[in-house]
Amino acid sequence: MVGMRDVAKKAGVSLSTVSLVVNGNGYVSNDMRDRVRKAMQALNYVPNELARNLYHDRTNLVGVIVPTIRHPFFATFTAHLQHALAAQGLRTMLCSTTDETDGEIQYVDMLRRHMMDGIVMCAHTSHPGDYWTSIHRPIVAFDRVLGNGISSIGSDHEQGGRLIAQMLIRNGARHVVMIGGPRDQFFDLAVRGEVEEGSFDLGKTTFPTVRYYLTLEQELTSAGVKYEYIEAGEVMDFAGYHRAVSRALDGVATDGVDAVVSSDIGAAFCVREALSRGISIPDELQVVAYDGTYLTDLAGMKLTAVAQDFSAIAQSAADHMVQAIANEEAAAANASRKNIPKPFEPNVLIPMTLVPGDTTR
Template sequence: MQFKIKDVAKLAGVSVTTVSRVLNGEKYVKDDLKAKVNRAIDELGYAPSHIARSLVRNKTNLIGVIVPDLTSSFYATILSSIEEVASANDYNLLVCNISENIDKELKYLNVFQEMRVEGIIIMHEKINEPIRALIHRMPIPVIFSSVKPMDQKFISVIVDDYKAAYDATNYLIELGHDAIGFIGGDMRDITSGQNRYIGYRNAMSASGKKLVEAHIRFGDYKVKSGYEQMKLMLGSNNPPTAVFAVSDDMAVGAMNCIRDHHLRVPEDISIMGFDGSQLTELARPTLTSMEQPIHEMGKVTMDVLLKQITGETIPSEDIILEHRVAARESCMNRMKAT
C-alpha cells in the first residue's frame, strides 16, 4: 500500500501542514511534533512524491543532460564532474544517451519539458531545424559543453579545438616526425571534426610537411574505428612514423592495431590522442594526449547553468578553457634517437 501525506498526519496526530513543514526541513516546528512525524514516516515507510512536491514548489531540481555516447571515456568523465557539482547544489541529473541519433534527442528534449527540468546541458552539435526551433522556444536555460553549435544564441564551454589540434601536430613535428598520420572524427561536427582536421593540416603546411592522403583517415571517435583506420594506414606504402588521433579512444584502438601487426609503440610508430581521459593512464604504453581540462569543463558548465537558473550574471561569450600536451610514453623523440 502506498501511503499519502494525510496518512502520516493522521498517525502522528498532527496537521498535513505540519508534516509538510517537517518534510521541507522548515525550522519552525516544535521538536516533539517533529519527532512524532518522523516516527510516523518510519512506521509507514512513507516516501514523499518528488513530482507532487515539485508541483507545489514549482521547482524540480532536475537538470537534463544530452550525451551523444555514454560508452566514450571522455563523456563518462565529464558527466561525473557535472554530477558532482549538481549533487553539491541539491540538483539531480536526468541523463539521456542518444547514441548519435538526433531523432532521439528531439524525443528526450520533449521529455525534459514534461519533467519540468530547470536547465539543459547538450554535449553534441549536430542540431537539425526541429531541435533548433524547440530549444529556442523553451523557457529553460540551455548550455553546450565541449562543443560549439553554429547557433550563436547559446553559451558553450569548450577549448579552442583548432589551436589544440594545431599544437598537437606541432608537438609531433618538434619530436622530429615528418610523416604524421591523422585519424579524424565526424566531419559533420564543426568542433571535434572540422576544427581539429584543419588544425592538423595547417600545422603540417606551416612546417613544410607533406600531406599524404593515405595517412589521413576518419572514424567515429571509438576504439574500434581507431583500430580499423590504423589498419588501413598500415596497409599503405611507407606508413607514418607518428599518428595523431582526435580522441583518446581512437588512439588506443590505433595502438592495439599496431601491436597486433607486430610493431611497437612508440619505437616504430608514435601515437598521440586528444582529450586527456582516464584511458591515457590505463593504456600500455601510457598515452600522450592533447588534454582538455575535462573535470574543469564539467564543473564550469554546471556552475554557469546554475547561475542561469537563478538569474545571476553569466558570461556573454563562450568560455574557452586552456588545453595542454600531456606527454607520456606513446610518443618518441626521433631527434634524440638519431
C-alpha cells in the same frame, strides 16, 4: 500509508502548517515546527518528493544527452558531470542518442513540460539553431554551438591542435596522419546549405572541435610537414577506427608515415596494431592521443596525450546550468532591478595540457 493529514492530527496542527514545514515555504513558529517534526518522526512519515518538487516547480533533475556511453570520452565526461551536478543538489538523467530511439526529442519534450529542470546537450543535432533557442528553458551545450543565448562549454581546441603540431614539428615528424570522424560532419552547416561551401566561417560551425583539426593541419602545412586525414566513421564506430588505423599503418613502409594522431581509442588501437606489425614506437612511428581518458594507460604503452580537463569542463557546465535555472526562476518571479539575473559567459574555453608518454620522441 501515512500522509500529511495524519501528521497534522498527531501534531494537533492544521494541514497547511504541515505543508509549510514540509515544503520549507512561509513562516512557522519554532514551537509549531518542532511539533510537526516530532509527529513526522513518530509516524515515520516520508515527504512525497515529487509533490514537493511540483509545489516548487522544480524536479532537481538535469538531462544529459550524449552520442553514446560506450565511448571512453563520454563515459569519463558524464562521470565528472554527474559528480559536479550532484554537488549542486541536481540529479542526472542520461540519454544516449545512439542507444535510444528519439531520445533527444523525448528529452526536449520532458524539458518543455517541466519534467526536468534543464539539459546539457553533448550530442550532434541536425536541428537548426532556432529550434533550441525556441525552447526557452535552461540548456547548456558541450562542444556544440546550438544558438544565440545558449552557453557553449568546451576545451580550447585551437590550443590542443597547436600543442600537438609544435611537439611533432620539434620531434622531426615528416608525414602525419590524423584519424577522426567524418569531415563533412564538422562542416555540417555547409553540408546543410546554411553557409556557402567555398567560404566556410568557423564562427558558424556547430562543432568547435573542428578548430583542433584545422589548427593542426595549418601548423603542420606551414612547417612543411606532410599531412593527411583518414575518416574512421561515427564516434561509436569502433570497427571504423580499426580500419582507419590499418590503412594508416600500411603507409609507414610505403608512404613514409611516421606519426599518427587520433582520439584515445584510435591511438590505443594504433599502438597495439603497430606493435603486432613489428613497427617500433616511437622510433619509426610516433602516436599522439587526444582526450586523455583512462585509455592512455591501457594501450600497452603509456600514450602521449593532449588531455582535456574533464573536472573543469564538468564544473563549468554544472555552474552554467545552475545559473540558467536561477535565471529562469528569477524571470518567473519578476525579479526587481537590483536582482537582475547574472549574465552568461556565452563561450567558455578550458585550457588543455600536453601529457608526455612513451609514444613520442
